[in-house]
Amino acid sequence: MDNELKKLIQEIKLDKPGNDFTTSVMNRVFEEKAALEKVKGDSVFGKGFWIILILFILLLTAVVVFSIEGIEISTELPKLFGNAPAGQLQQGYQSFFTNLGGLPLSIGGILFATSLLLFFDKFLHRILPNHSNKKAV
């Protein structure tokens, strides 16, 4: 009986989707493939990441260099600014880096966190390309 029913059911014609069903699916498949290849082609570290990283390194270097005691800056300043009053320049210069020296941790932290966020954003887009495609659709 079961075999007889199976035979009968296998004779039925199933509902068919539209004629362009396969074409539509394949078009979407090719779109997916193209999007995936584009994401793969993009570098993990984008422009933004490198700019922020360079700024961060520059800032860090400046803070480290100018926070070391005994650096002779006074002799170089008059050469740079010619006739400008050297005393005032030196004072302003030192005051700028003294103030800057008070901020490095917070600024550095912000820059570092931003760099990390940018990196993770890029990284997630790379490993989850479908996620970004879905959002675009």
Place this chain on the structure above:
Amino acid sequence: MTQHLFSGYTFRIKIFYLLNCNPLVIFTSKQQMEQKDDIYYINKVLDGQTQFFSYLVEKYKDIVFSIALKVLRNREDAEEIAQESFIKAYKSLSSFKGKAKFSTWLYRITYNNCISEVRKKKLNYISSDEVQIPDEPEEMNLDGIPSENRAKVIKAALDKLPESEYTLTLLYYFEEKSIEEIAGITKMTESNVKVKLFRARKKLYAILNDMLKEEIHTIL
């Protein structure tokens, strides 16, 4: 499609006989051969020859669409979900390890997609408890169905089944999936699948009996 594949299979059997080989040693069943074909095309797709995915779409589109149509009861939605299922399968193709049949894996994606869509749209579909099983004998004489429109009558009777029972019947009888495979697709327990299949068969016979009675009344 099934007939086409089967004719391909018999053709290959003839070739093996001509080559004096025992085909049963090489291909034990039509399903195994289909699985081999599927894996061949899947590997092609994974190798970057995406166009071979169309073979899988062509092969399974009718059954995927039928399941979606039965659950969603709307052609447009069913086509959309059927397409989504194929896209999802394509995206996850690299995670398909070949432990289960590709068709089983694809139907699981389709079934899950349909259930998600039903939940999203908060569609009410007839649960099997709402349809009463008439107190009819389970078995009937299937020869009583006129041969000229037997397929149509069976199709019409199947369409009257609630969606879960329709899907189970289709997978078990049409697709020849095992109870274990159906349990995997629908996330039901094997015993639950068996019970539901029994109920579905009983309902199907009852529906067919009613249809035949109506036909006799019309003739008289």
